[in-house]
Amino acid sequence: MKKKVIVTIGRQFGSGGHEIGEKLANALAIPFYDKAIIQMTAKQSGIHEELCELSEETATNSLLYSLSTGATLWGQRGYTENDLPLTDRIFIAQADVIRQLANQGSCVIVGRCADDILRENPDCIRVFIHASMPFRMNRIEEVRGLSEDKAIREIRKKDKKRASYYQYYTDKKWGYSENYTISLDSGEIGIDNAVEILKKMYELRADLAGV
Numbered sequence: 672m673k674k675k676v677i678v679t680i681g682r683q684f685g686s687g688g689h690e691i692g693e694k695l696a697n698a699l700a701i702p703f704y705d706k707a708i709i710q711m712t713a714k715q716s717g718i719h720e721e722l723c724e725l726s727e728e729t730a731t732n733s734l735l736y737s738l739s740t741g742a743t744l745w746g747q748r749g750y751t752e753n754d755l756p757l758t759d760r761i762f763i764a765q766a767d768v769i770r771q772l773a774n775q776g777s778c779v780i781v782g783r784c785a786d787d788i789l790r791e792n793p794d795c796i797r798v799f800i801h802a803s804m805p806f807r808m809n810r811i812e813e814v815r816g817l818s819e820d821k822a823i824r825e826i827r828k829k830d831k832k833r834a835s836y837y838q839y840y841t842d843k844k845w846g847y848s849e850n851y852t853i854s855l856d857s858g859e860i861g862i863d864n865a866v867e868i869l870k871k872m873y874e875l876r877a878d879l880a881g882v
Contacts, residue, residue, distance in 0.1 A: 676876045677773045677792065678869065679785040681799045681837075681845070684829035685807030685822075687857045687865075688800035689781055694866045696779040699873060705781040708768055716764035718757070723765075726758045762840055777877075782833075786851060787841040796872055797851040800865065806858030 678695065682688020689705055696703035713720035755763075766788045772778055773789055786797035804826065811822040837845035848854050853872065855865045 674877045675794050676777050676873050677789060677795045678779045678873060679789060679795060679797050680779065680781045681786055681797075681833075681851070682782070683801045683807065683846070684826050684833070685811045686800045686802040687810065687862045690862055691800055691857065691865050691869070692779045692781045694862070695869050695873070698866060698870050699777070699779075701776075702772075702778040703781075704772055704778060708765060708772075708780070708783060711768045711772075712761065712765045715768060716761065718761055718764065722757065723761050726761045777873075784837055784840050787837075787843065794876075796853070796869075796876060798869060799846055799848070799851045799854045800857050801846060801854065802856055802858035 678692070680688050680692045682691075692705065693703050709723045710720060712718070713723045716723075762784075765783055769780060769783065769785050769788050772780065773792055773795070786795070786799075789795045790797075804823070807826055808819060808822045811817055811825060812819065815822070815825070817825060834845040837843065841850075843850050846854075853868075855868065857865050860868070
């Protein structure tokens with residue numbers, strides 16, 4: 672019997688992390704979760720979907736949460752959920768959704784600190800996708816039709832937001848190799864080769880159930 676495996680993908684903006692995740696999920700015939708998590712979070716929390724989307728990769732400057740046990744700190748310090756900033760409440764609701772998805776079975780989850788939320792999950796492969804600025808710049812220019820200068824500004828802006836969000840909610844450095852099972856340079860190896868490497872890792876991990 673195959674073992675359940677969850678693949679989480681963190682990614683630099685423009686590195687193709689979403690595309691790699693979607694292609695991997697299709698190749699393995701397992702669910703793929705990215706933007707759909709916003710809808711699930713909104714439905715489960717009762718917070719409007721637009722607010723959930725606006726809070727994406729936005730960190731406040733209030734409390735720092737550790738979700739290592741799945742428990743929230745307000746229970747330990749006398750806070751109630753309603754005392755928390757909206758972005759923090761959305762993050763906690765989103766973390767609950769991510770854990771539920773991981774419990775349901777094998778899947779690919781992109782972004783949203785999923786690697787850290789599931790860091791105690793032995794079934795998880797934590798991936799980070801990165802690439803050189805020229806590679807990412809060319810992708811953004813093609814996909815969004817931006818000029819070179821605008822593409823560079825967009826990349827730096829998005830990367831800064833992702834790094835800030837990740838560090839705020841995990842107390843770790845975004846993109847640091849020690850936080851992940853594997854880090855891949857999509858510009859060097861190519862999108863499809865990255866998919867093949869992760870597919871092989873998935874299959875090896877899944878087959879360990881029979882050892």
